[in-house]
Amino acid sequence: xxxxxxxxxxxxxxxxxxxxxxxxxxxxxxxxxxxxxxxxxxxxxxxxxxxxxxxxxxxxxxxxxxxxxxxxxxxxxxxxxxxxxxxxxxxxxxxxxxxxxxxxxxxxxxxxxxxxxxxxxxxxxxxxxxxxxxxxxxxxxxxxxxxxxxxxxxxxxxxxxxxxxxxxxxxxxxxxxxxxxxxxxxxxxxxxxxxxxxxxxxxxxxxxxxxxxxxxxxxxxxxxxxxxxxxxxxxxxxxxxxxxxxxxxxxxxxxxxxxxxxxxxxxxxxxxxxxxxxxxxxxxxxxxxxxxxxxxxxxxxxxxxxxxxxxxxxxxxxxxx
Amino acid sequence: xxxxxxxxxxxxxxxxxxxxxxxxxxxxxxxxxxxxxxxxxxxxxxxxxxxxxxxxxxxxxxxxxxxxxxxxxxxxxxxxxxxxxxxxxxxxxxxxxxxxxxxxxxxxxxxxxxxxxxxxxxxxxxxxxxxxxxxxxxxxxxxxxxxxxxxxxxxxxxxxxxxxxxxxxxxxxxxxxxxxxxxxxxxxxxxxxxxxxxxxxxxxxxxxxxxxxxxxxxxxxxxxxxxxxxxxxxxxxxxxxxxxxxxxxxxxxxxxxxxxxxxxxxxxxxxxxxxxxxxxxxxxxxxxxxxxxxxxxxxxxxxxxxxxxxxxxxxxxxxxx
Numbered sequence: 001x002x003x004x005x006x007x008x009x010x011x012x013x014x015x016x017x018x019x020x021x022x023x024x025x026x027x028x029x030x031x032x033x034x035x036x037x038x039x040x041x042x043x044x045x046x047x048x049x050x051x052x053x054x055x056x057x058x059x060x061x062x063x064x065x066x067x068x069x070x071x072x073x074x075x076x077x078x079x080x081x082x083x084x085x086x087x088x089x090x091x092x093x094x095x096x097x098x099x100x101x102x103x104x105x106x107x108x109x110x111x112x113x114x115x116x117x118x119x120x121x122x123x124x125x126x127x128x129x130x131x132x133x134x135x136x137x138x139x140x141x142x143x144x145x146x147x148x149x150x151x152x153x154x155x156x157x158x159x160x161x162x163x164x165x166x167x168x169x170x171x172x173x174x175x176x177x178x179x180x181x182x183x184x185x186x187x188x189x190x191x192x193x194x195x196x197x198x199x200x201x202x203x204x205x206x207x208x209x210x211x212x213x214x215x216x217x218x219x220x221x222x223x224x225x226x227x228x229x230x231x232x233x234x235x236x237x238x239x240x241x242x243x244x245x246x247x248x249x250x251x252x253x254x255x256x257x258x259x260x261x262x263x264x265x266x267x268x269x270x271x272x273x274x275x276x277x278x279x280x281x282x283x284x285x286x287x288x289x290x291x292x293x294x295x296x297x298x299x300x301x302x303x304x305x306x307x308x309x310x311x312x313x314x315x316x317x318x319x320x321x
Numbered sequence: 322x323x324x325x326x327x328x329x330x331x332x333x334x335x336x337x338x339x340x341x342x343x344x345x346x347x348x349x350x351x352x353x354x355x356x357x358x359x360x361x362x363x364x365x366x367x368x369x370x371x372x373x374x375x376x377x378x379x380x381x382x383x384x385x386x387x388x389x390x391x392x393x394x395x396x397x398x399x400x401x402x403x404x405x406x407x408x409x410x411x412x413x414x415x416x417x418x419x420x421x422x423x424x425x426x427x428x429x430x431x432x433x434x435x436x437x438x439x440x441x442x443x444x445x446x447x448x449x450x451x452x453x454x455x456x457x458x459x460x461x462x463x464x465x466x467x468x469x470x471x472x473x474x475x476x477x478x479x480x481x482x483x484x485x486x487x488x489x490x491x492x493x494x495x496x497x498x499x500x501x502x503x504x505x506x507x508x509x510x511x512x513x514x515x516x517x518x519x520x521x522x523x524x525x526x527x528x529x530x531x532x533x534x535x536x537x538x539x540x541x542x543x544x545x546x547x548x549x550x551x552x553x554x555x556x557x558x559x560x561x562x563x564x565x566x567x568x569x570x571x572x573x574x575x576x577x578x579x580x581x582x583x584x585x586x587x588x589x590x591x592x593x594x595x596x597x598x599x600x601x602x603x604x605x606x607x608x609x610x611x612x613x614x615x616x617x618x619x620x621x622x623x624x625x626x627x628x629x630x631x632x633x634x635x636x637x638x639x640x641x642x
Binding site (some may be wrong): 050064089093113116132137138139142157158160187196197199200201202203204205206207208209210211212213215216217218221222224226228229230231232233234235236237238239240241242243244246247249250251253254257260261263264266267268270271274275278279281283286287289290292293294297298300301303305306 | 440478523525527530534543549552554555557572574584602612
C-alpha cells in the first residue's frame with residue numbers, strides 16, 4: 001500500500017458504519033468497494049458474492065471479503081447494507097432473488113450507471129421496511145473483473161445518489177456517510193436528471209469511442225496494422241474507453257435509450273455543422289470552437305477530476321507538467 | 322534527466338549527422354526536436370527561429386538552440402537540414418521566405434500532420450539542388466509552446482516520410498537516419514495515403530472530441546458545472562485531445578478536407594447504424610461491436626503505442642496494471 005495514498009484515503013473509522021455489508025458482483029466496482037470497506041473499516045463483516053464460480057474462487061484467493069457466499073440470497077441474509085454491483089440489465093433478476101431475504105431496516109443500493117431503469121427493476125422486489133437508495137459512483141478504469149479493483153478508485157470522485165421520492169432521510173444520510181468515508185464526494189439528484197447528465201458525460205462519449213474504433217477496423221483503404229501503428233495521433237485515446245466491459249455497456253445503452261438518443265441527436269447535429277465548416281473552409285468557425293473547448297479542459301483540471309500532466313501513451317517522467 | 326529514459330534514447334552519436342540544422346517554429350514539436358538534437362548530438366550546430374518575439378526570447382532563456390535567429394531566412398542560411406515546425410497553413414508563407422536562402426544540397430523537411438497540401442505549398446519554393454523530403458512524426462501531447470517540448474517525445478513513435486516521386490534516395494536515407502537517431506521508427510508512404518491514414522487515426526478523432534466537448538457546453542438541460550463534475554465517466558478523455566492547439570488543428574482540417582470528409586462520412590454512417598441498434602434494443606449487435614473494439618486496444622498495447630495501465634485521471638500507483 002503506497003504511503004501517499006493511504007494518507008489521502010485517511011485512517012480507518014473508529015466504529016464501522018455498518019454491521020454487515022453484502023457486495024453482490026465482484027467486477028471492478030464491486031472489488032474496489034470490498035477493498036475500501038476493508039481498508040477504511042466501513043463494515044464489521046464484508047460478505048460478497050458473484051454469479052460466476054470462477055470469480056468467487058478468485059475472490060477467495062484474493063481475500064476480497066470475510067465471507068464469499070455461493071449465492072446472492074445467502075450473501076444478503078442479515079446484511080444492513082446491500083450493494084448490487086452487477087450490470088444494469090441483471091438488476092431485476094438479482095433483485096427478485098434477494099428481495100425476500102433482505103432484513104427489515106436494511107439499505108438496498110447499487111452502483112449502476114443508469115438510474116431510472118434500475119429503480120424500475122428493483123422497486124417491485126423491495127419489501128416494506130427495506131430502504132432503496134440507488135447510487136452511482138462516477139469512477140472507473142477500462143479494466144474489469146475481481147483483480148481490477150483497488151481501494152482508492154472512488155477517492156475525490158463523485159457518487160450520485162438518486163433516492164426515490166419518499167425515501168427515508170436517515171437511510172440516505174447513512175449511505176452518504178458511507179460513500180464519503182470511501183473517499184467520494186456525494187451529490188443527490190433525481191434519477192431522470194442523472195440519466196441525462198450521464199448520457200452526455202459518459203454514455204455518448206463511450207458510444208462514439210466504440211463507433212470510431214469500429215469504423216477504423218472496417219476500412220479497406222487503411223489497414224488495421226496502419227491504424228494500430230499510427231494510433232498515437234489521437235485514436236489511441238478512444239480505444240481506451242472502447243475497451244470497457246461489453247456487457248456493462250450494452251446494458252447501459254439498452255436501459256438509458258431515450259436520454260442517449262436525445263444527446264446523440266445533439267451530437268450529430270453539431271457534427272453536421274462542423275462538417276459544413278470544413279467543407280466551406282470556415283477557418284474562423286473552427287478556430288473559435290477549438291478555443292472554446294480548451295477552457296472546459298482547464299475547468300476539469302481545476303476541479304481535480306484530471307491531472308494536467310500531458311498524456312502520450314506511456315509513463316513520462318521526462319515530460320513537462 | 323531521468324536515468325531510465327536517457328538509456329532508452331541511447332548515447333549521443335559519435336559524429337553528428339548534420340553540420341547545421343535549422344528548426345523553424347518552436348512549439349511542442351520544434352522544441353522537442355531541439356532537445357533531442359542536443360541530447361543525441363544529431364547536428365553540430367542547432368539554429369532555431371520562431372515568428373513570435375516572445376517565443377524567441379523564451380527559447381533563448383531555455384537555451385533550446387545554439388543560435389536563436391530573429392528570422393526564418395537568417396536561420397536557414399548555411400543549414401544542411403531545415404525542418405519546418407509551423408502550422409500547416411503557414412508552410413507556404415515560410416517556404417516563400419526561406420526558399421531563396423536554402424543552400425544547395427540542403428534537405429528541406431517539415432513535421433506537418435497533412436502531407437499533400439504541404440507538398441503543394443512548399444514545392445514551388447524549392448530551388449534546384451534542394452531536397453524536399455516531407456515528414457510527419459506521429460507523436461504529441463495536448464500541450465503546446467516552447468516549454469512543452471522534451472527529448473523523448475518521438476521515442477518508439479512512428480515518423481512517416483512522404484518523399485515526392487523522383488526524390489533523391491540519399492536525402493531520404495539521411496532523413497531516415499535522423500529520425501531513427503531521434504528514437505522514432507520510420508515508415509515511407511505516398512502523401513495521399515498518409516492523409517487518409519491520418520484522417521482516421523488522428524484528424525477525425527480530434528474532430529469528434531472537439532465536437533462532443535462543444536455539444537456538452539451548449540446544453541441547457543445539463544449545466545457546465547455538472548459536465549465538469551461528472552467528467553470522470555468518460556468525457557474527460559475527450560477534453561484532453563480537445564485541448565490541443567487550435568491553430569494547428571484549424572489548419573489540419575482546412576488542408577486535409579477531402580480525406581477528413583470521407584472518413585467523417587464513414588463515421589457518421591456507422592453511428593447511424595449504432596443509433597438504430599439502440600433504438601431497436603439490439604443488445605447482441607451492441608455486444609458484438611463492443612467486444613470487437615476491445616481487441617484493437619490489445620493490439621495497440623502489444624505494439625508499444627500505449628501502456629496497459631488503467632487511466633482514471635490522476636497518478637495511480639495503487640491501481641493494478
